[in-house]
Amino acid sequence: MSNENDMVTVTLRVHRFTPRAERENRRSSNPFARKSSPFGDSGARRRTRGKQWTQDYTLQVRPEDTLLDCLLTVKRTLDPTLAFRYSCGHGMCGSDAVAINGTPTLLCTSPVSAWVRQGGVDGEAAGDDPAGDSAADDANDGFRRTGDALFNLPVSHVPKPAANAEPGVIELSPLPGFPVQRDLIADIDPMLDQIRKLKPYLQAKGELKTTPDGKVNVFEYLQSPAELAKYEMLTNCIACGVCEGSCPVFAGGDAFIGPAALIAASRFVNDSRDGKALERMDQIDTADGVAACQSVRACGRQCPRGIDVGEEMWQIIAKVRER
Ligand code: SF4
Ligand code: FES
Incomplete structure (x- = not known):
């Protein structure tokens, strides 16, 4: 007291x-x-x-x-x-x-x-x-x-x-x-709209498991700890918009879809269970996508969930260019 x-x-x-x-x-x-x-x-x-x-x-x-x-x-x-x-x-x-x-x-x-x-x-x-x-x-x-x-x-x-x-x-x-x-x-709708456009949910084909007598049991989505580690930190994002508010390029999302949307895309691109990584990368390989990032790295300084947003952006940009 x-x-x-x-x-x-x-x-x-x-x-x-x-x-x-x-x-x-x-x-x-x-x-x-x-x-x-x-x-x-x-x-x-x-x-x-x-x-x-x-x-x-x-x-x-x-x-x-x-x-x-x-x-x-x-x-x-x-x-x-x-x-x-x-x-x-x-x-x-x-x-x-x-x-x-x-x-x-x-x-x-x-x-x-x-x-x-x-x-x-x-x-x-x-x-x-x-x-x-x-x-x-x-x-x-x-x-x-x-x-x-x-x-x-x-x-x-x-x-x-x-x-x-x-x-x-x-x-x-x-x-x-x-x-x-x-x-x-x-009004954070501009950020949420950008995230929604990138389909921020798992698009996976599970393996059908059946019981010994041939009945459908369950779909399994198996993943090793090493595969999980590749995107686990990104699942911490709470879409608070702090990274977007820190980004000098974002400013409402008209010219740049913003770091939060790219973090959402990266989360699924790095998920070994997701079957749409290439489509996801195509979707952010645009003038207002990864190309608009100026690598200022202001986005990661204040992330309340400890995500190094600047580094993650750098990695997804490299991945998009290499594909
Ligand atoms: S600051 Fe961190 S938690 Fe907030 S939207 Fe950006 S990446 Fe997500
Ligand atoms: S009130 Fe929920 S993050 Fe601050």
Whole structure:
């Protein structure tokens, strides 16, 4: 149990957005409105118009509280109009990805102490190493393992807060690269659409096993541990969109299907049971597929499931070129 002395003061600076009423956004009410783009329907989404502002919420929290805990406190005690999305609260569903101090990551695996500049958290509450930048963390490949107790996975790599960051202030904005629906809720449908197009399910022919008396018993999909190891890590992807929000090329998925979709494709290309590897590789061998990747490798820095997205992308690109 923490006592009052453990509490620290932190200000959440939240980028807010309220869309205009549907009626005002609808073009069909204007008989002179253009019905379609002269460049064809690329599937690009129009930006919703509305009111934007930033709002500060100052509250007393424990340094180990997550930013999701903080937002829930704000919602319950200060401002019920604040909108954000979450579900599991434990880094499993991927629904609460936002940008914290400009870095895409999950709210529920981000403790206050890791994101606030020291000095703003009333003394030593943030510790001597608010960014998780200690020798101990260096020994952990730069990953801050706040969620290890739960998943034994590196939860997020926390960058050092900028030296000029305002002490005690944590800035929250919606996940970059996606249209904003309201406040911290981004519309991740462009990413999910791209993943769906790549048929992210096993397309395998199982071996029919029969009982000694000739009756159909079961279909078997056998795989060795070595074959499983080739794609097992990729099954950890929770489609949170953090890699897409970190990718400077993705920006809504119009020119690039994005790292999350390529991870989904790679997961099945590397699965020895799947019979469609060649078709899958054909499908991503396009101008907006592997060819659009600029190898910036920003995509892997914050993956909350510990996937080295940049390396996986590199490998699937090499595989597509070699086939
Ligand atoms: S690869 Fe990692 S960052 Fe990208 S969508 Fe999957 S879990 Fe999220
Ligand atoms: S709420 Fe499910 S991953 Fe954060």
